[in-house]
Amino acid sequence: MNETVVVTGGGTGGHLKVADAFIEEFHNRGIDVIFIGSSNGQDKAWFENDRRLKKTIFLDTRGVVNKNSLGKVTSLLNIFSKTIQCLAVYSKYNVKTVISVGGFSAAAATFASILKFGCKLYIHEQNSKMGKLNEITSKFATEVFSSFDENSLVKDYPVAKEFFETARVRDKIKTIAFFGGSQGAICINDFALKVAPRLNEMGIKIIHQAGKNDFNRVAEEYKKLNINADVFDFSKDIPSKMSSADFAVSRAGASTLWELCANSLPTFFIPYKHAAGDHQYYNAKALYDKGLCFLKREDELDVDEFFKIIGSDIHKISIGLISSINSNAISLIINIILENNKK
Ligand SMILES: CC(=O)N[C@H]1[C@@H](OP(=O)(O)OP(=O)(O)OC[C@H]2O[C@@H](n3ccc(=O)[nH]c3=O)[C@H](O)[C@@H]2O)O[C@H](CO)[C@@H](O)[C@@H]1O
Incomplete structure (x- = not known):
């Protein structure tokens, strides 16, 4: 069975635009992609019925930050149950690669990638200051890409051609x-x-x-x-x-x-x-x-x-x-991911 890659994250256009760049490049390389986002926020508007995707999953998840204690607990329990749902999807579609572009939409699919044996997590952080979810999960990532981080293997931002x-x-x-x-x-x-x-x-x-x-x-x-x-x-x-x-x-x-x-x-x-x-x-x-x-x-x-x-x-x-940005970022990032996965 062929491997399927998961792209997860969203909420607002900034995250979704980067998700779109990954989806487009994987699609052009003939690699199947499942998008996992949230039913809250803009994810559906961007990717529902997108023909480049093998499957889209919109989970009923919400942000955890800026909530009171009870709200936080409810959101966390919800993320936990959605994580189990993602694990089932990973087994069914033989998912070994998950790319998170951050935002609350990415939480369940990202945690599932950490829990699943043999699954690699890659993160694209868009901003100069790391988002909360990425801060927690980046410790488990095989690679973190960011245009504002000197240590990033690719420093150019994935911008549409x-x-x-x-x-x-x-x-x-x-x-x-x-x-x-x-x-x-x-x-x-x-x-x-x-x-x-x-x-x-x-x-x-x-x-x-x-x-x-x-x-x-x-x-x-x-x-x-x-x-x-x-x-x-x-x-x-x-x-x-x-x-x-x-x-x-x-x-x-x-x-x-x-x-x-x-x-x-x-x-x-x-x-x-x-x-x-x-x-x-x-x-x-x-x-x-x-x-x-x-x-x-x-x-x-x-x-x-x-x-x-x-x-x-x-x-x-x-x-x-x-000279502030080169146009080949997404291609370089995906080359690194695919090379890593051969190891
Ligand atoms: C309020 C807030 O927290 N905003 C965050 C959100 O911003 P926001 O969602 O506004 O993201 P960005 O400004 O990064 O990107 C917006 C994207 O939407 C596209 N676009 C915009 C308008 C339009 O009419 N059509 C269209 O296609 C733009 O071309 C761009 O690709 O995510 C970004 C990336 O994580 C963060 O840097 C921002 O701080």
């Missing part, structure tokens, strides 16, 4: 894009609406991903301002939105951040301040320290400073971004 294919060096700002991460960000929406009239006067076009929950309000506000912006809630075609822009204002979720790098798009990052361990700030800080982006905390936003920034030398940053 479209972001590289549509990359170009930016010079003059004719279009600015606002990105709020997979769920949108009210703070970025409000900031965009504040600077929009002046951008409009300067003849700068606006692309704006507002997120599902705030989309109607944002679209209505642009109408009131009489600005013809390209506003949307969520798009499956972020590469073309990025490539149309000459500058971006964005949250600093890891997947978005590296996609912007791959696209050579100079960016002003406004990290989500409640991200665990402030990881969004440190994601962007790593780039900022190399002089490859602009960075401001959301409580320190200043409109005049923003206009100074967009008047500065974005060409130099755009050129610098070309």
